[in-house]
Amino acid sequence: MSHHPIISPLRHTLITGDKTYHDITEDICAPSEKVPSTAWVIAFILSVTVLGFGVFCILWTIWMGIGTWNLNRTIGWGWDITNFVWWIGIGHAGTLISAILLLFRQKWRTGVNRAAEAMTIFAVMCAGLFPLIHMGRLWLGFFIFPYPNTRGPLWVNFNSPLLWDVFAISTYFTVSLLFWYTGLVPDLATLRDRSKGLRRKIYSFVAFGWTGSAKHWQRFESLSLILAGIATPLVLSVHTIVSFDFATSVIPGWHTTIFPPYFVAGAIFSGFAMVLTLMIITRKVLKLEDYITLQHIESMNKVIVLTATMVGVAYLTELFISWYSQYPYEQFAFYNRATGIYFWSYVGMMGCNVLVPQIFWVEKYRRNITLTFFMSIFINIGMWFERFVIIVTTLARDFLPSSWSYYVPTWVEIGIYVGTFGLFFTLYLIFTRVAPVVAIAEVKSILKTSGSQYTGLSKRKAIDYKEAAAEADHAHAHDDHGHH
Amino acid sequence: MEGHKDVLYGLYNDEDVLMDAITKAQKDHLDIHDVFTPFPVHGLDEVMGLSESRLHIAGFVYGALGTLTAFLFMSWVFTRDWPIIFGGKPYWSVPAFIPITFELTVLFSCVGMVITYYTVCGMGPGADNPTLDDRITDDKFCLAFNVSNSSKDEIESLKGFLTESGAEETNIKTI
Structure with a gap:
């Protein structure tokens, strides 16, 4: 009856x-069970300081008013919405990895997936700040919700893309959070079962009484699959709706039907870049190189080169269509982007997003970690420029040359943007301390197909537990043992 | 707590050994109390003969509820309660309702399913379900029998079954 484990060199080694x-449990739990390293403490203090400055700038904006920003007559959206779209784009990778890649097996x-989902949640929090603050009077922020009120009731405008955004982003945040936490529960139970005293009490509370029962796992898998199924159109809808903020207006350069797929591709692109930036640091610092391997990095780089090319095609399509339209305002909008006062941001966008990532067609470069790290930073910058090009360059040159102007951010706007990095990294650093950054249970479930001893990468033979059990058993149990 | 159970359980080192043990137990008509594993073992529910989860039905119902809530509410607001013309479009501008209708469908379905999942599993913040062994969330696979009403001989024979089928350890715990 017993047989050897299947060893196949055809499969990719992922562990x-x-x-x-047991090694998996030990390795992944280790970072949250040790005293934080000096590097962590320094990074944490730095992040909290930057966050503190960001909070100061936000309070300054609220206290003094939106006039502390350099927005002007035609440039109603500047760094605020650029940053919003940038962060929300980054926040797409987590759900893409956990949902779409789950459906694709x-x-x-x-x-x-675990760290990417956490990153998604933190990025969406950073993103959500900007629309809230840019409303100016933050204390009236609840006006965006359709609640019964004494003004009629006067309802919100359900036909407005800005309101669709409210629903899209709050739904996306809620679903991402639930999806992430549900996946986290079995791993929190692992931490619970390894700890004592107060620590055990805390992890017991957050592990929701997980037991690992077969029926619970069955429901867990069913839930994960359906959540993935509905999160997939959700993640596509969110950036589609963000692109509607622009596409449903009648501004040349914004009023284009290509926006939804172009924005979604860009979101995946920037999200994967941020995942790479974080993962390359995380795997090194937390010593998780055996779980986040070169194979993972290469796979992500393949997505990078695909999505880079997709946004490249979108940029060129925009240029072509503006010329083909024979509509002078549309033509000017794109001519202005490439050669106008903000040409440098267009160059940054084209260079970082389209040209440089093309080197990832070469396998050697896809598997080069240092190169990948710098590339991910480039892409993060390039994608910020993309949003800046779309928003600021377009608004600075509207229909009337008499109202043309130039926009540079004030220290307050820069401070809020920098502050969101503080928020993002503070939350991420806390996350790496309190929860497993790699999904323990899920990694265990692929060990027998993708562990190095099962893919023939390792010289050591995989332990055949079945055989071991049979040998330990009494002789009468397995008489038909001789056939292999 | 009411309904204390005495549970006899065996800990296995490997899911394949456990699966064989379960198949054997089914053949011997042993009444399995539960099986606990550190990760979702593929095919375990089939071997144990668990019926398919009905969470997806709940998810559909919640989703449909979200669709109706969003669509009917927006229709009511813009055709009955406070009709306003936006951009020269009809009051009942259905295409413009699609994004929010979709988002609420997803939101209702997701939140409803997650709440249902935790409720039917008896889980939630601070829930304190008894566990048999701390290593079950690490690297041990556990097959458990309820022996509250079993005689000593029956317990011994079950213990024998567990050891013979490859369990590294057997134990009795009252939960």
Whole structure:
């Protein structure tokens, strides 16, 4: 009856180092069970300081009014909405990795999905700040919700893309959070079962009484699959709706039907870049190189080169259509982007997003970690420029040359943007301390197909537990043992 | 707590050994109390003969509720309660209602399913469900029998079954 484990060199190795189930638990729990390293403490203090400055700038804006920003007559959206779209784009990778790759049965998602989902949630929090603050009178922010009021009731405008945004982003945040936490519960139970005293009490509370019962796992898998199924159109809808903020207006350069797919591709592109930036640091610092392997990095780089090319095609299509339209205002909008006062941001966008990532067609470069790290930073910058080009360059040159102007941010606007990095990294650093950054249970579930000892990468033979159990058993149990 | 149970359980080192043990237990008509594993083991529910989860039905119902809530509410507001013309479009401008209708469908479905999932599993913030062994969330696979009403001989024979089927350890715990 017993047989050897199947070893196939055809499969990609996603867990190196010949891990056992227990090794996986030990390795991934280790970072949250140790005293924080000096590097962590320094990074944390730095992040909190930057966050503090951001909070100061936000309070300054609220106290003094939106006039502390350099927005002017035609440039009603500047760094605020640029940053909003940038962060929300970054926040797309987590759900893409955990939902779409789950539906496509991509096993490499298990190494990075947990951290990517956490990153998504933190990025959406950073993004959500900007629309709230840019309303000016933050204390009236609840006006965006359709609640019964004494003014009629006067309802919100359900036909406005800005209101669709409210629904899209709050739904996306809620769903991402629930999806992430539901996946986290079994791993929090692992931390609970390894701890004592107060720590155990805390982890018991947050582990929701997880037992690992077969029926619970069955429901867990069913829930994950359906959540993935509905999160997939959701993630596509969110950036589609963000692009509607522009596309449903009648501004040349914004009023284009290509926006939804172009924005979604850009979101995936920038999200993967941010995942790479974080993962390359995380795997090194937390010593998780056996779980977030070169194979993972290469897979993400393949998505990078695909989406880079997609946004490249979108940029060129925009140029072509503006010329083909024979509509002078549309033509001017794009001519102005490439050669006008903000040409440098267009160059940054084209260079960082389209040209440089093309080197990832070469396998050697896809598997080069240092290069990947710098590339991910480039892309983060390039994608910020993309949003800046779309928003500021367009608004600075509207229909009347008499109202043309130039916009530079004030220290307050820069401070709020920098502050969101503080928020993002503060939350991420706390996350790496309190929860497993790699999905423990999910990694265990792919060990026997993607562990190095099962893919023939390792010279050591995989332990055949079945055989071991049979040998330990009494002789009468397995008489038909001789056939292999 | 009411309804204390005495549970005899065996801990296995590997899911394949556990699966064989379950198949054997089914053949011997042993009444399995539950099986606990550190990760979702593929095919375990089939071997145990668990019926398919009906969460997806709940998800559909919640989703449909979201669709109706959003669409009917917006229709009511813009055709009955406070009709306003936006951009020269009809009051009942259905295409413009689609984004919010979609978002609420997803939101209702997701939140409803997650709440249902935790409720039917008896889980939630601070829930304190008894566990048999701390290593079940690490690397042990657990097969458990309820022996509250079993005689000593029956317990011994079950213990024998667990050891013979490859369990590394057997234990009795009252939960």
